Amino acid sequence: EAQVTQNPRYLITVTGKKLTVTCSQNMNHEYMSWYRQDPGLGLRQIYYSMNVEVTDKGDVPEGYKVSRKEKRNFPLILESPSPNQTSLYFCASSLQRGYNEQFFGPGTRLTVL
């Protein structure tokens, strides 16, 4: 089944404790991205990757890091989480060429105390 998976689905942590949210897709998509969803703001892009070893900032990259060492994986790293990073996070992937459908993962709800 074609899908985007994220782990963990739920995470409660404390300020400053490094964490990683994993994202994996099995559709051989070149393009992957991370969004955060906050009430009243919709989804905002954090980082994106056009292919392996190619990443760039989205609209709200502060406090986040990403890496793309393999085509299928695109982890989101919070090296020193803060309470304002409490949010619902979505990973998405799509084919690179043109405006193709983006497939979204199920989301990761992160709470930073």
Next chain:
Amino acid sequence: AQSVTQPDIHITVSEGASLELRCNYSYGATPYLFWYVQSPGQGLQLLLKYFSGDTLVQGIKGFEAEFKRSQSSFNLRKPSVHWSDAAEYFCAVGEGGYNKLIFGAGTRLAVHP
């Protein structure tokens, strides 16, 4: 800068009634427009998209949307709502050439029996 406005935060309709969700966009060039639905606890699913051509677009689950350039709108419609349509709906515009989506804040739909 590109933006998407969904004027209605919450909408409640009775089952069987018609539905229209509003979406207005601000974009300098020909927009690539999308509607996504997010069911409780789920990721985002693409309902329909507009790239060019016929301004009335048919999607899944009986939804359609009409692109009106003169009004900068892309409203989503359904002639008869089912209880399972209760969800949050997001309008989005595709930016640039990298599949980046700019989302509206979302409209939460409740369906009364």
